[in-house]
Amino acid sequence: MILRNVHGRSAGPGRDISIRRFTDGDSAEELTLLLHRAYAAHAAAGRVFFASYQSVQDTAIRAGRGECWLAFQGVELVGSVTVAAPYAVPAGYPAPADAGSFWQLAVDPTCQGAGLGQRLLTVAEDRIIALGAAEAVIDTSVEAVELVGWYLRRGYAPIGTWRWDVTNYESVVLLKDLAAARLER
Template identity: 40%
Template sequence: MPLVRPHIRTLNPTDSLEALTQLLHAAYASLAAQGWNFTAVDQSVEVTRSRLAGAQAFVAESGGRLVGTVAVRGPKPAGETYIADPPPPLYTTPGTAILSQLAVHPDCRNQGVGERLLDAAEAWARSQGHARIALDTAKPALALQQRYARRGYAPVGEVQWHGKTYASVLMLKSLSAEAAP
């Protein structure tokens, strides 16, 4: 049975964080199989809730089921942690939004859902007055880096998060048409 084209909307307080966490686990399972212990591979519902604190989350919904998600927020205040680590300076720079937890259920990949979620997150960041948007991904995950590069994200540094089996690449995109990262 073909899926209904997913509708992109903001995460509602009535949405199930259990269902959102299960979506993250399903979407990140292929990365776990490659030996990359992204937080979303096995995070608890409490970690999902914590990662969404202060963020605007968007979801893709199809037939009443969450099939995609992304979160975006402004810069971290000084002293706030990023999961359990101090954030890199990029994540505390005024005017820089932070993108996280992009996930599309394996059943819905290659249908433009991820692009539409990124469009929503970037539009939100612009509407909040942010000049740039940043993210991090596993350094060995070349396909993910290439995907972000096609959208205008450029590598600007690296970070080693505590407990991760890989180093991460920090990527940045200018949200103005004229400037480059």
């Protein structure tokens, strides 16, 4: 089968994937289990991302702070991302105040490597622009070299570091000029 994006175009090998907004009928518990699975390898490597252990209540709160998008393979939840613009940053966080952001970007381990992460990233960036922000800011563990590299290859650039009180690592803060990236397409 072909992995298809929300517009039906082929996106790589795999099974058909649909992406839609989280609705009242969706399960925060199911989303939490997906997050735990998706971030388990990071936790096993000693990088305790909040998504690797957050509660169902935490998931619902974090999903409610923006637009939560879900990816399904048939009826099975296999991916997610939550988007907000502007992104309310804590004092001292090294990012522009008017930037958008995304979090809880997760792909089930059985679907990783098939392009779903890129599709969810594209949804996040498109929604940030639609919500009125020209830049996206994110952060991830400085120790997650493969993940940092993934973002760098997609146009994100480091702008500083941050330490969250819910993780056990220092984060690299990355920024992408979405308006400039659209002009390059």
